[in-house]
Amino acid sequence: MQNSFFQKTDLIQIETSPYSFHMITSKLDFWLREIGASEGLLTLLVKHTSASLTIQENADPTVRDDLLTILDELAPETRDYRHNMEGPDDMPAHIKTMLTNTTLSIPVVDGKMDLGTWQGVYLIEHRAHRMNRSIRLFFAGTDA
Amino acid sequence: MQNSFFQKTDLIQIETSPYSFHMITSKLDFWLREIGASEGLLTLLVKHTSASLTIQENADPTVRDDLLTILDELAPETRDYRHNMEGPDDMPAHIKTMLTNTTLSIPVVDGKMDLGTWQGVYLIEHRAHRMNRSIRLFFAGTDA
Amino acid sequence: MQNSFFQKTDLIQIETSPYSFHMITSKLDFWLREIGASEGLLTLLVKHTSASLTIQENADPTVRDDLLTILDELAPETRDYRHNMEGPDDMPAHIKTMLTNTTLSIPVVDGKMDLGTWQGVYLIEHRAHRMNRSIRLFFAGTDA
Numbered sequence: 001m002q003n004s005f006f007q008k009t010d011l012i013q014i015e016t017s018p019y020s021f022h023m024i025t026s027k028l029d030f031w032l033r034e035i036g037a038s039e040g041l042l043t044l045l046v047k048h049t050s051a052s053l054t055i056q057e058n059a060d061p062t063v064r065d066d067l068l069t070i071l072d073e074l075a076p077e078t079r080d081y082r083h084n085m086e087g088p089d090d091m092p093a094h095i096k097t098m099l100t101n102t103t104l105s106i107p108v109v110d111g112k113m114d115l116g117t118w119q120g121v122y123l124i125e126h127r128a129h130r131m132n133r134s135i136r137l138f139f140a141g142t143d144a
Numbered sequence: 145m146q147n148s149f150f151q152k153t154d155l156i157q158i159e160t161s162p163y164s165f166h167m168i169t170s171k172l173d174f175w176l177r178e179i180g181a182s183e184g185l186l187t188l189l190v191k192h193t194s195a196s197l198t199i200q201e202n203a204d205p206t207v208r209d210d211l212l213t214i215l216d217e218l219a220p221e222t223r224d225y226r227h228n229m230e231g232p233d234d235m236p237a238h239i240k241t242m243l244t245n246t247t248l249s250i251p252v253v254d255g256k257m258d259l260g261t262w263q264g265v266y267l268i269e270h271r272a273h274r275m276n277r278s279i280r281l282f283f284a285g286t287d288a
Numbered sequence: 289m290q291n292s293f294f295q296k297t298d299l300i301q302i303e304t305s306p307y308s309f310h311m312i313t314s315k316l317d318f319w320l321r322e323i324g325a326s327e328g329l330l331t332l333l334v335k336h337t338s339a340s341l342t343i344q345e346n347a348d349p350t351v352r353d354d355l356l357t358i359l360d361e362l363a364p365e366t367r368d369y370r371h372n373m374e375g376p377d378d379m380p381a382h383i384k385t386m387l388t389n390t391t392l393s394i395p396v397v398d399g400k401m402d403l404g405t406w407q408g409v410y411l412i413e414h415r416a417h418r419m420n421r422s423i424r425l426f427f428a429g430t431d432a
Binding site: 101 | 198206262
């Protein structure tokens, strides 16, 4: 390595809307620029069990509509659950979290996440409410 | 970085019960303490294709009951599979593994995994038998 | 650490067949040997939203047949989707990607990925066509 190795961590907050995909790609690339990251690995962890992370199609918004529909069918709010004290949307939210991702690790090349043209990083809000979600960011790699 | 960078790896064994969630959070934080980890990234890999990993709600046990029910509905043992030589629980176990996680990477801050209050790390046993499962641990980061 | 720490990244191309699992284990271990990796973490990211990654059973091919069948049932091409401009196989491919993995991080021990005996790393092609898929490889760790 020509450049020097470092690691850096931070906590970001995202205010969500009910049942929705929140694109966080540019926020993450901004943070990488801010800390002077050049090449390395960016890891995200959403610190909740009723919201999750995914890398998905970033162009046509109807893709996310269909993804939300499918998640709702896989974990419908209308069925009976043993865990039902926190509202009909809570247990489905845990299931949707289990079927998607709580953590993601993304290679960083030339100061940016090395995503494909049609890929975006999304926080998915599975609850029926507007929520404040915390995501831990962790970068390890070389500086610019 | 003020502290010195190191990496450390180990293999742990978990004895499971049939169809169940096994919380391994404290075992992992104990290992991080033991190796003197301060800040970095902990990666887990379960070395099996019929058990898996997830980060889930650590409070109400009925959440895990519901998660097991849903996994059973997504991959029922009562349907026909082409792969059926290893018992009716084997192919469903592979499916449940595919839909959850074989590896997890978790940021470590101040010597502990930076999980949310309600998050725990679980090994999920998908087979109908008591099994011995191996999990590879790998930490890279700074010492205390 | 006795050996010296380094990181290395590369992009590989895989030509796929429609609806299929492509084992890439030996290609990855070959790359690790080529770059002189000893101990560390290998991260993969498939740069597409209609193909994905998984670690699965590497012995009986009917396991992968059953996995493809289940993925098709979870996201059937015969149902209506709002996103339908790119053919009936496109939206199901996004769903299958969301339910499996876009990234994987795998501990490397003694120069090889530390997988279990029955584990293989697979690229899953979810489209109905032969495609050229790019996978970003990123290793950080010690040299041999």
